[in-house]
Amino acid sequence: MSELVPGGNRPLPDGVLTIGVPGPFDLSVLITDDSGKVGGDADFVFYNQPSAPGARLGDEVITVDPRRLRAGASRLTVVVSPADPAVPLGRLPAPSLRVSGPGGEVVARFTPPRPERETVLLLAEIYRRGAGWKVRALGQGYADGLAGVARDFGVDVADEDPSAAAPGPAAPAPPPPAHAPTVQLPATPGPAVPQARGAGREDGLGGLVNAERRRAGAPPVTLDARLTSAAEAHAATMAAQGRLSVESPDGVSVFQRVTTRGYPYLTIAEHLASGPRTPSEFLAYCQEDAHTRRPLRDAGFTDAGIGRATDARSGEVYWTALWARPFSGDGLRRTVTEVVTLTNGHRASAGLRPLSDDGRLATAAQAYSSDMAARGFYSHTSPEGLEPWDRARAAGAGHRGIGENIACGQRTAAEVVEGWMNSPGHRANILKPDFTHIGVGFEGGGRAGTYWTQLFGLA
Numbered sequence: 001m002s003e004l005v006p007g008g009n010r011p012l013p014d015g016v017l018t019i020g021v022p023g024p025f026d027l028s029v030l031i032t033d034d035s036g037k038v039g040g041d042a043d044f045v046f047y048n049q050p051s052a053p054g055a056r057l058g059d060e061v062i063t064v065d066p067r068r069l070r071a072g073a074s075r076l077t078v079v080v081s082p083a084d085p086a087v088p089l090g091r092l093p094a095p096s097l098r099v100s101g102p103g104g105e106v107v108a109r110f111t112p113p114r115p116e117r118e119t120v121l122l123l124a125e126i127y128r129r130g131a132g133w134k135v136r137a138l139g140q141g142y143a144d145g146l147a148g149v150a151r152d153f154g155v156d157v158a159d160e161d162p163s164a165a166a167p168g169p170a171a172p173a174p175p176p177p178a179h180a181p182t183v184q185l186p187a188t189p190g191p192a193v194p195q196a197r198g199a200g201r202e203d204g205l206g207g208l209v210n211a212e213r214r215r216a217g218a219p220p221v222t223l224d225a226r227l228t229s230a231a232e233a234h235a236a237t238m239a240a241q242g243r244l245s246v247e248s249p250d251g252v253s254v255f256q257r258v259t260t261r262g263y264p265y266l267t268i269a270e271h272l273a274s275g276p277r278t279p280s281e282f283l284a285y286c287q288e289d290a291h292t293r294r295p296l297r298d299a300g301f302t303d304a305g306i307g308r309a310t311d312a313r314s315g316e317v318y319w320t321a322l323w324a325r326p327f328s329g330d331g332l333r334r335t336v337t338e339v340v341t342l343t344n345g346h347r348a349s350a351g352l353r354p355l356s357d358d359g360r361l362a363t364a365a366q367a368y369s370s371d372m373a374a375r376g377f378y379s380h381t382s383p384e385g386l387e388p389w390d391r392a393r394a395a396g397a398g399h400r401g402i403g404e405n406i407a408c409g410q411r412t413a414a415e416v417v418e419g420w421m422n423s424p425g426h427r428a429n430i431l432k433p434d435f436t437h438i439g440v441g442f443e444g445g446g447r448a449g450t451y452w453t454q455l456f457g458l459a
Helices: 145-152 205-215 225-241 254-260 279-286 290-297 329-349 359-375 388-394 413-421 424-430
Strands: 009-011 017-020 025-032 055-057 061-064 075-082 097-100 106-110 120-129 132-142 195-198 265-274 303-310 317-326 401-408 437-445 449-458
Touching: 017 025, 017 120, 025 055, 025 061, 025 145, 075 145, 097 120, 106 120, 106 132, 120 145, 205 279, 205 290, 205 303, 225 254, 225 265, 225 303, 225 317, 254 265, 254 317, 254 437, 265 279, 265 290, 265 329, 265 437, 265 449, 279 290, 279 317, 290 317, 329 413, 329 424, 329 437, 329 449, 359 388, 359 401, 359 437, 359 449, 388 401, 388 449, 401 413, 401 424, 413 424, 424 449
Parallel strands: none
Antiparallel strands: 009 132, 017 061, 017 097, 025 075, 055 061, 075 120, 097 106, 120 132, 195 303, 265 317, 303 317, 401 449, 437 449
């Protein structure tokens, strides 16, 4: 089974898939082609229209047979909303997506945190790649319900509110839908106290790791005491819960453990596992497939920390491995420059002029990414009620129009730009012809691990 982060993907087995989100939620699915648009209203499967060729909505689950989908269908987007429309998502537990294969085995899991302002979440998409199918975690939120989702995917919605018309060119652009961060909603821990200890140098795992990295052509990693301390603490928390989880019952994520121990980072990856009992067995788990091998062999990581703990009740061993590259000013500049370059590449492909770097927009974007990571919120509106144009104005930007994209959980510039381009609202900002300037911010830490901001300006 694979725990997915936003933008993370996983191959799916052949045959009928079962998609479930237990709890007080309604499930829906939109069936589209590669353009991201439905072929007609029949491609929206929800409580009032519970079936379409290859997809059927049942009790808390949707079954999907990719072989029976309509001609041209290449993507299914899974949508979750409150079963009781009067209850906001923010008052419900975090929805936990499970994708099971034909034999009932869970092959992928994705659990975003409890939303704040969003009323609907796009949890994941099932999409065709070559002859097979894959699942990708999304976590994109909408504040205007299923109607807003349906409109973005091309479904004809008859009851559209005329007051939601787009503002004039001199007005600030409305905030686009946001990606929700990924964490696991933890179970209540039992009374048993796990026994935790480092699993690095004294167990020989550091040597095993670096031997594998040498074989893969990657430089060795250094076992960092701060990362090791965070890994040990997180492994102990998982053993106390008796389950794999990115977040502890008190809401502290593994990423927050890293930064509170004084390790600022530019990029990070984690292995969370249970079952392996020895360092060799854990390393074998890390090499099971391309998804788990990637952090182990990634030449971009320079430091690591590994911890393990045993659940005293079951004897199950829980592991946390952290792979990271530390923060530097030069590294941050390279990261945000790559975001701008990739963004302008998409604009060039659409025949649009490139966006110019704007230091004032960049200052506002960086400050906002840092603020979201430090204070543990995720929204286009700050806790004080400030909007993107307020932040741009406070940084001295005098643009006539402002737009903002935010994202969290994505580990690279390429991953975050791809995620924005796969989202209709974010894509619209990137490809808006009127925008002339851009500023980008990035911060590692917080509940989701990474926080990204694009701030667009209209001169």
